[in-house]
Amino acid sequence: MTATPTEHRAKIAEARNVLGEVIARARFAGEPTILVNRGKEAAVIVNHAFYEQAKKDRALIELLKERAEEGRAGNTADARIKGDALYVALASAERDLDD
Template identity: 60%
Template sequence: MSERPTVHRAKIAEARNVLGEVIARARFASEPTILVNRGKEAAVIVSYADYATLRELRAYVEELEEGTTAEHAHKARILSEALALAKMRAFDDD
């Protein structure tokens, strides 16, 4: 299993000053940067590949939720719960 990427945190103004570095970390090292505004998480800079993967997963969950069979509903619930757990873990690690 691969190691979890390093997650960086930066105030928006600070990240703006080193934007090239922030983008390079996301793009080449798959290390996201959480942008903080007034002490609260505002956004995340991630690689395009990570962004595309998240969009595909969200679309898949929505497709399953729209399905009519019990199997679709069950799969959608499992994926939704897994995504919610991953989101909680991401914020707990900060």
């Protein structure tokens, strides 16, 4: 299991002054920086590999949701059961992440 990377927080104005350092931390150390604007999280600077993996993960989740809906609307009882099972598993995983 890999260690969780250090997560940094910085006001946008402060990060702008040390942008090279923020980018280097993301790129070489894999340490994201959360940019804060007026006390609210506005954006995150991450390395490119993390961004690409996040896009793939999001696409996979969307595809699984589509497959679950297709299954739930299927022509056979077996397809509907499998679609329901996938739908329930996805919903459960999302709840686990929100906790």
